[in-house]
Amino acid sequence: MKAECGIKNGRKAMKYAKLGNTDIEVSKLCVGCMSFGKAGTMHDWTLDQAKTTEVVRRALDLGISFFDTANGYSAGTSEEYLGNALKKNVPRDKVVIASKVYFNPGRLSGKAIHREIDGTLKRLGTDYLDLYIIHRFDYDTPIAETMAALNDLVRSGKVRAIGASAMYGYQFHNMQLCARDHGWAQFQVMENHYNLIYREDERELIPICRQMKVSLMPYSPLASGHLTRATWESDSLRSRTDRVAMGKYDADKYDDMKIIDRVHEVAREHGVSMAQIAIAWQWAKGVTAPIIGGTRAENFEDAAGALDVKLTEEEMAYMEAPYQPHRIVGAIDRNPPADVVLLDEKK
DSSP states (O other), rough: OTTOOOOOOTTOOOEEEEESSSOOOESEEEGGGGSSOOOTTSOOSSSSHHHHHHHHHHHHTOOEEEEETTTTGGHHHHHHHHHHHHHEEEEEEEEEEEEESSTTTTOOOOHHHHHHHHHHHHHHOOOEEEEEEEESOSSSSSHHHHHHHHHHHHHHTSSEEEEEEEEEOOHHHHHHHHHHHHOOOEEEEEEEEETTBGGGTTTHHHHHHTTTTTTEBBOTTTTTGGGSSSSSSSOOOHHHOOOHHHHHGGGHHHHHHHHHHHHHHHHHHHTOHHHHHHHHHHTTTTTOOOEEOSSSSHHHHHHGGGGOOOOOOOHHHHHHHOOOOOOOSSSSOOOOOTTTTOSOOOO
């Protein structure tokens, strides 16, 4: 794939890296598949099968080989659409597919994990998953039960590696130690909430990941579009209807616009897009593969252009300087009600 999928128009070829302590090689950009699925089952702005296939094909053309979805995205249709799109365009062993488990009956119980992986594999049309991620921390299931079930999936060959998503540092640390002490598979990846206007995980979670050589693949690296434009609002369908994004970011608009203004300034100086600056910042902070949730092929072409951007230490410090502490968005203090899939939604 790498030999035939270089980036065109004079840009550098896609770069690749290994996940954690595994031999799984991924592109330095990951396609976020929450954008795929039947509209109205989760969000109003998700892409149908035809548009999903178009975006996936363009991502593959750019050398992007890493795709992240979840069992709960658009009632499972995200996995279905992604599986169909990949099957039409690329051999299975040339891509890395990640999916997640938690927003389902039983959360992270052993029974639920064994049930949900089979549903995910069926919807994706594959007999194995490269990376299986727990979507949140489960307050109702003993850690050992969850880690044992995940280890079972690795031993059976249904899953190549496991990862975790948004949680508190102590929770991640405890789960890793549980797996280590039992000789079970440990997490190789952390999919956390991280970008220039939300950096709370720099306090605990990210240092723990670095200590344990766990790769970072943050979601919302562009802060739901806020780091792609000089204005807070836009007239896109997603901006007008994504109430989860509103709940995550609107409360800190005043402080965060100071950072956005600086990102805009640095982008003008480089002659590139703001998105490219925000993504280049991620790599400079040690991120392996930020998750880009674009709804148009051009979003991934623009993101790939960030490979050419190199930020100075002074530029990094300049953009980071206005940051103010934020309320926690991502990690949860308790399990939500059984029927809740969208967290932080603005009512």
